[in-house]
Amino acid sequence: MMQIIQGSYFYPGQNRKVDAELRLDDSHFELWQTSEALLITTGSVNTLHLQALIPGLPAEWQLADGALFCAADASYRPARRSAAGFSEKLEQNKGLILASLLLLPLLGWWWLAVGMPATAERLVPLFPDKVYQITSHQTLNILDQLHLEPSKLPAERQHQYRSQWLQELSGLESLLPAQGQYRIEFRDGGRIGANAFALPDGTIVFTDQLIDLLQDKPDALVAVLLHEAGHSIHRHGMQLLARSMASTMLLTLVTGDLEGVADTLIGSGTALLDAAFSRDMERQADLFSAQQLIARDKSPAAFADAISALSKKSSTTSQLESLLRYLSSHPSSDERINTATKLAEKPQ
Structure with a gap:
């Protein structure tokens, strides 16, 4: 019994197609160009290969010379002469x-x-030194443009803190990745408020508001300094960058592009997922700070003092102050204070 299937014929090795019909019976086939009633080719059905049938797409037959015939009706499904392929069985x-x-x-x-x-x-240690430097430089530039202002602390006070803190960090530079070097920067935090953060290359930024908040607690300021140094030493910033790159690649693979829904997923999904990841980082930096305080004959309770002061400050000021502290992704303040207090109570 003859079957007649309307569709398109694609010439082998050419970007050219014509309207055609495929005429099939049990032993042979014919391909006709419909506009001119011209026989294109004919042969045994054994030389005509039916491609894998994919739901929603039209059936396709490949000829021995590489030409292709595509059915016009996407819903048409021919009877197979051979067993279905693996992909079809899965579908x-x-x-x-x-x-x-x-x-x-x-x-x-x-x-x-x-x-x-x-x-x-595992990937972060493979990053070249230049990546740490460029990332840190660009990050600080963006923050300076969008959120931070030049420090209003007197130059003498800045020099005093910088000299003291670089001395505290002098034995830790060898632990920095990518041949980094500690650098202390001061900024007016504006709406961000009392905050400190570390960049991948060893730059540590303190806001004026944090200095004012802890000015009567010098050991608490050192505890914050050591906490931020721990972030740089453990490459936390670059790990977050690598994670962001990997999530972008995954979303690209799944969605095909980064527009529309993908942008929403990157903006909200990554922020939510960073919560668990960031908590581990914060605990690691907290422990580093406590250990370094003990090594300097200072009590880890100084870090508890800093967290307590920041917690009280954040509860009475704008939520914008949590922008750089990632408070929602940190361990709770009570947990961090209790951990530091217990370490302070242990016999050294």
Whole structure:
């Protein structure tokens, strides 16, 4: 029985197609150009290969010379003369489809929550030195343009703190990645308020508001300094960068582009996922600060004093002050204070 299928014929090795019809029976086929009733080619059906049938896409047959015939009706499904291919079997297996709907989200969650942080931690030591320097320079430039102002602290006071703190860090420079060097910067935090943060190359920035808040607690300021130094030493900033790059690549693979929904996912999803990742980093930096305070014959309770003061300040000021502190992704203030207090109570 002859079948007649309307579609398009694509010439082999050419960017050219014509309207055509495929005439099939049990033993041979004919391909006709419909506009001119011209026979294009004919042959045995054994030389005509039906491509994998993909839901929503039209059936395609490939000829021995590389030419292709594509059916016009995407819903048309010809009877196969041979067993379905592996991909077709997967597409037709309802159990596997259901399993994929359940497993793919779990796999995505595992990659974002476990696989990506572990991969980032292993990749970061491979970054060239220049990446640390450029990233730190550009980050500070952006913050200066958008959120920070030049420090209003007197130059003498800045010099006093800088000299004292660089002396505190003098034995730790060898631990910095990428041949970094500690540098102390001061800025007016404006709406950000009392804050300190570390950049990947060893630059540590204090806001005027934090200096004023802890000016009567010099050891608390040193505790914050050592905490931020811990972030640089453990490459936390670059790990977050590597994680962000990996999440962008994953979203690109899944969505095909980064517009629309993908932009929303990057903006909100990454922020939520960073919470668990950042908590581990904060605990690591907290422990580093406590250990370094003990090594300097200072009490880890100084770090508890700093967290307590920041916690009280943040509860009475604008939420914008949490922009750089990532308070929502940090361990709770009570947890951090209790940990530092317990370390202070241990016999040295």
